[in-house]
Amino acid sequence: MNLHLLRIFHTVGEHASFSRAAEHLGISQPAVSKALRELEDQLDVVLIERGSRIVSLTEAGQVLFEYAGGIFAMERAALEALQAYSNLERGRLRIGASMTVAGYWLPGYVADFSQAHPGIALSLTSANTQAIAERLLACEIDIALVEGPVEDERIESRPWRDETLLIVAPPDSELARAGTVSPAELSAATWVVREHGSGTREVMNRWLDRLGIVPARTLEAGSTEAVIQTVAAGGGVSMVPRVSSADQIALGKVATLTLPGVQLTRQLYRLRLPRRPLSPAALAFEAMIATD
Numbered sequence: 633m634n635l636h637l638l639r640i641f642h643t644v645g646e647h648a649s650f651s652r653a654a655e656h657l658g659i660s661q662p663a664v665s666k667a668l669r670e671l672e673d674q675l676d677v678v679l680i681e682r683g684s685r686i687v688s689l690t691e692a693g694q695v696l697f698e699y700a701g702g703i704f705a706m707e708r709a710a711l712e713a714l715q716a717y718s719n720l721e722r723g724r725l726r727i728g729a730s731m732t733v734a735g736y737w738l739p740g741y742v743a744d745f746s747q748a749h750p751g752i753a754l755s756l757t758s759a760n761t762q763a764i765a766e767r768l769l770a771c772e773i774d775i776a777l778v779e780g781p782v783e784d785e786r787i788e789s790r791p792w793r794d795e796t797l798l799i800v801a802p803p804d805s806e807l808a809r810a811g812t813v814s815p816a817e818l819s820a821a822t823w824v825v826r827e828h829g830s831g832t833r834e835v836m837n838r839w840l841d842r843l844g845i846v847p848a849r850t851l852e853a854g855s856t857e858a859v860i861q862t863v864a865a866g867g868g869v870s871m872v873p874r875v876s877s878a879d880q881i882a883l884g885k886v887a888t889l890t891l892p893g894v895q896l897t898r899q900l901y902r903l904r905l906p907r908r909p910l911s912p913a914a915l916a917f918e919a920m921i922a923t924d
Contacts, residue, residue, distance in 0.1 A: 728773035734758035761831030780831025797896035808887035822868030
């Protein structure tokens with residue numbers, strides 16, 4: 633059934649007039665008459681009593697008129713519901729982030745967004761960069777923010793913000809007492825590193841290669857917090873984000889080391905699927921984190 637023709641028929645029934653229906657719809661009266669004839673031909677039933685100055689519906693026309701009213705009422709309800717999503721009054725937003733981003737950068741944004749849009753159901757998932765990329769590809773999350781670049785032609789990586797990195801060591805170690813160290817001294821140390829698939833580990837490896845540092849030994853830990861605690865316990869040195877180590881540095885649990893002339897940073901990224909449109913909630917959240 634052609635809904636355009638049905639809408640014209642329903643409007644004629646509402647106004648009991650071809651001319652008033654035409655005026656309401658913004659079309660000509662002959663166009664209204666033609667539409668009704670086409671609808672009757674499609675349905676193979678007479679809908680309008682003709683030959684009278686007053687438009688009246690046949691019995692079949694009355695039945696169709698009532699069903700049409702229900703159809704267009706549902707249409708209006710659907711449009712209102714979709715408008716609520718567009719206006720961020722309803723919906724859901726699934727955010728996925730690598731661990732440091734989820735633990736330190738996003739909580740404030742998530743809280744602000746939740747307060748601004750209480751009708752949006754929010755969830756925040758944390759995992760390493762590789763796992764977040766896989767969840768984005770599976771459409772299990774709407775927003776993806778990670779600590780390292782993703783080499784996948786299906787994913788578009790967009791720079792989000794720069795983050796300062798620090799080299800930390802146990803506070804009672806010889807390296808910490810010296811404060812300023814060389815690549816050779818760092819090569820002789822045990823390094824505490826994140827697991828494979830971690831963006832932090834990928835960035836650390838790139839910096840170590842760039843500086844000519846070849847760790848004598850490595851210990852692997854499954855989160856940045858575990859890395860810092862292992863360093864604090866005397867397990868070795870590591871390269872960690874300043875934002876995640878600030879409290880332990882302030883408490884004197886770990887000490888920072890300086891490489892002369894070197895400022896360690898890394899890029900944080902937003903990941904997108906180029907052909908997947910973002911929901912209004914996702915667009916609003918991206919706008920929020922982009923303006924800070």
